[in-house]
Amino acid sequence: MSGTLYIVATPIGNLEDMTYRxxxxxxxxxxxxxxxxxxxxxxxxxxxxxxxxxxxxxxNQQFKGERILNALRxxxxxxxISDAGTPCISDPGYNLVRDAxxxxxxxxxxxxxxxxxxxxxGSGMPSDSFTFAGFPPSRQGKRCSFLTELSALPxxxxxxxxxxxxxxxxxDIRQVMGERQVVVARELTKIYEEFIRGTASEVIAAxxxxxxxxxxxxxxxxxxxxxxxxxxPLDGLLRRLLDEEGLSVKDAAKKASLITGTSRSEAYAExxxxxxxxxxx
Ligand code: SAM
Numbered sequence: 001m002s003g004t005l006y007i008v009a010t011p012i013g014n015l016e017d018m019t020y021r022x023x024x025x026x027x028x029x030x031x032x033x034x035x036x037x038x039x040x041x042x043x044x045x046x047x048x049x050x051x052x053x054x055x056x057x058x059x060n061q062q063f064k065g066e067r068i069l070n071a072l073r074x075x076x077x078x079x080x081i082s083d084a085g086t087p088c089i090s091d092p093g094y095n096l097v098r099d100a101x102x103x104x105x106x107x108x109x110x111x112x113x114x115x116x117x118x119x120x121x122g123s124g125m126p127s128d129s130f131t132f133a134g135f136p137p138s139r140q141g142k143r144c145s146f147l148t149e150l151s152a153l154p155x156x157x158x159x160x161x162x163x164x165x166x167x168x169x170x171x172d173i174r175q176v177m178g179e180r181q182v183v184v185a186r187e188l189t190k191i192y193e194e195f196i197r198g199t200a201s202e203v204i205a206a207x208x209x210x211x212x213x214x215x216x217x218x219x220x221x222x223x224x225x226x227x228x229x230x231x232x233p234l235d236g237l238l239r240r241l242l243d244e245e246g247l248s249v250k251d252a253a254k255k256a257s258l259i260t261g262t263s264r265s266e267a268y269a270e271x272x273x274x275x276x277x278x279x280x281x
Contacts, residue, residue, distance in 0.1 A: 003030070003077040005068075005100045007093060009086040009112030010043055012216075014189035017113045023047050025110050030076040033068055035083045035092055043081075056080060058092055065096050072105050079110075086114040090134045090160050116158045119185035119218035122195060126223065129155030136161065136169055143169065147176040157221040166217055167208040173221060174200035181222035187215040234262055238271050249275055 006025050011017040026032060026049050033056040034040035044051065056064045072078055080087050080096060087093035100107050116132050131153050136143045150157055161169050166184070173182065182203045184196040192215060196207050207213055234256060241252035253268035 001075055002103075002105045003072045003075050004106045004108055005072055005097070006077070006079040006108050006110055007087050007097065008079045008081050008110040009114065010040075010081050010084060012085045012113045012115050012118070012189055013187065015043070015046060017189055018043075018047065019110070019112050022110050022112055023049065026051065026079055026081070028077070029079040031068075031071055031078045033064070033078060033080045033096075035081070035087075039083050040081055056092055056096065061092060061095050065099055068096060069099055069103060069105070072100065073103070084113070084115075086112065089114055089116065089132075113189065115160070115185075115188055115216065115218050118188045119183070119220060120156065120158060122188075123156075123183040123185060123220045124195075124197070125156040125181070125183060125220050127156065130158060131155055132158045134160055136165075136172075138165060140168065140172065143172050144176055147172055151177045151224070154223055156223060159219040159221075161217055161219055163213050163215060163217060166213050166219075167204070169219065170200060170204050170208065173219070174204065177221065177224055180224040183220040185218045185220065188218070190215070234267065234270055235274060238267065238274055242271065242274065 006029060008022050008025055009019075010022065026044065026047070029051065031052050031054060032040070032044070033054050035055070035057050037053045037055050040053065044053075054064065054068070056068065068078055080093055082091035082093065085091065088097060097107055120127050120130060131150065133146075133150055136146050136159055159169070170182070170184075173180070177200070179199045179201060182198065182200050184203055184207050186196070187193045196203050198206065237256050238252055241247045241255055242249070245252075247255065249268065249271045253264060253271045256262065256271070257264040257267040
């Protein structure tokens with residue numbers, strides 16, 4: 001009979017967030033697959049867990065995944081952990097779980113810390129509906145397209161970001177999405193845990209200009225007017241962009257086309273019609 005694959009969450013900073021169940025499962029399994037074995041050894045030592053470790057990270061997933069599946073097929077119980085938080089959430093694990101499920105192996109998640117969920121819970125932003133989009137692309141062009149696609153979604157948007165890219169990403173958020181409410185949740189569960197809240201500009205001023213960008217961060221973006229505009233007919237949206245935001249016909253058409261998915265030429269024709277053909281280019 002096959003063994004069981006356990007997907008075990010570990011702390012994102014504060015070791016007290018390790019669950020009793022995680023300790024028990026890690027103690028009981030035959031093998032632990034870890035993103036970085038040296039890093040995880042410290043965690044395991046702290047909890048007096050002495051167990052065979054194997055590495056499972058982005059670049060050896062295919063080869064290691066097959067070996068882990070073989071161990072499971074031979075009846076071994078395996079736990080997968082990542083460097084911090086919940087495996088599979090912007091961490092390796094998805095491929096292994098997918099293949100284990102396809103092979104008929106039982107997969108059991110052992111829930112625990114996850115930076116995105118902790119950030120959302122403490123942010124004060126709407127939590128009834130949210131989108132977690134992982135890390136934005138590192139190149140600015142791709143990042144802006146990525147943000148544009150997400151900007152029309154309803155609900156709170158959650159992103160992970162590396163501290164050295166936080167400034168650029170926050171500026172792109174302001175550029176693409178406007179002055180929405182933003183929260184930067186940094187160093188969650190650690191000594192310098194902090195929530196920086198405000199409009200995009202206020203958070204940029206507080207977080208970047210005052211140099212508070214060290215440590216790990218989650219960015220949360222409140223649903224904006226643009227998100228609500230999706231449900232608006234094209235003409236209503238264009239009216240707001242032209243009259244309230246003061247955009248030119250060309251810019252309003254471009255923005256409306258990005259928001260609604262209408263073709264640029266159709267949005268342009270409609271904007272021209274609304275301004276009686278007097279484009280204020
Ligand atoms: N699997 C992890 C989880 O469940 O949260 C996420 C791993 S991902 C590789 C690492 C990113 O998560 C960091 O760059 C940061 O955006 C976020 N993160 C992890 N720990 C954090 C913390 N203590 N405070 C704020 N953000 C954190």
